[in-house]
Amino acid sequence: MARTLTFSIFRYDPCAPAVAPRMQEYRLEQLDGMTLFIALNKLREEQDPTLRFDFVCRAAICGSCGMLVNGRPALACKTLTSALPDRITLHPLPVFRLLGDLTVDTGSWFRQMARRTGSWVHSGKPFNPHAPEERMDNELANEIYELDRCIECGCCVAGCGTANIREDFVGAAGLLRIARFMLDPRDERTPRQFFEVVGTDEGIFGCLGLMACQDLCPKQIPLQQQLAYVRRKMARAAFEKDTARA
Numbered sequence: 001m002a003r004t005l006t007f008s009i010f011r012y013d014p015c016a017p018a019v020a021p022r023m024q025e026y027r028l029e030q031l032d033g034m035t036l037f038i039a040l041n042k043l044r045e046e047q048d049p050t051l052r053f054d055f056v057c058r059a060a061i062c063g064s065c066g067m068l069v070n071g072r073p074a075l076a077c078k079t080l081t082s083a084l085p086d087r088i089t090l091h092p093l094p095v096f097r098l099l100g101d102l103t104v105d106t107g108s109w110f111r112q113m114a115r116r117t118g119s120w121v122h123s124g125k126p127f128n129p130h131a132p133e134e135r136m137d138n139e140l141a142n143e144i145y146e147l148d149r150c151i152e153c154g155c156c157v158a159g160c161g162t163a164n165i166r167e168d169f170v171g172a173a174g175l176l177r178i179a180r181f182m183l184d185p186r187d188e189r190t191p192r193q194f195f196e197v198v199g200t201d202e203g204i205f206g207c208l209g210l211m212a213c214q215d216l217c218p219k220q221i222p223l224q225q226q227l228a229y230v231r232r233k234m235a236r237a238a239f240e241k242d243t244a245r246a
């Protein structure tokens with residue numbers, strides 16, 4: 001017999017602050033292979049057209065459907081309702097600016113993070129559109145590709161203890177970005193220049209090592225390994241900096 005699910009969903013519109021935030025309940029019969037994406041669309045189509053949430057790809061690629069599912073950051077399009085209890089509580093991801101109900105603005109957060117970490121290859125070489133592609137060792141290219149798999153869903157940031165208490169923390173996603181450019185031989189930044197960006201408590205030294213980022217990453221990116229790599233590099237850069245000053 002089909003299971004009846006009870007959804008308790010956070011409702012709030014920041015543009016209508018007179019209406020207080022509240023939890024609203026909906027009931028829905030579970031279908032075979034139902035994901036939260038399917039469930040939320042059914043609720044919106046059949047019960048409440050005002051319900052706000054985001055989806056684009058439905059395939060864990062675009063990163064827009066992150067939300068708190070029973071208190072845990074997750075991608076709604078990748079979460080099967082059969083893996084959840086009868087009662088499902090949905091909240092928007094914390095840390096990010098709330099746009100309404102389950103919709104948050106991860107775009108602005110990731111844009112400021114990209115600017116702050118200088119998320120592009122820094123090279124003094126003049127740009128020549130006719131130059132042949134620079135060759136790269138396959139193994140290194142794969143290592144870089146592994147770090148480029150981040151879909152910017154924000155689950156690691158929302159689940160991070162430090163990011164939840166300090167809004168200036170660069171987050172695991174930002175530190176992963178730094179690790180990616182540190183690995184890239186085309187990026188001419190020195191360890192000291194990277195240190196100026198993330199060698200602080202708002203950067204790598206603010207990480208408490210609680211591992212939630214890695215546990216919650218829907219793409220299984222080995223974040224803690226990358227954070228440890230950045231931490232080692234930055235500790236060495238700090239030492240060299242102090243030694244140079246002495």
Ligand code: FES
Binds near residue numbers: 057064065076077078
């Ligand atoms: S809809 Fe694209 S990641 Fe879920």
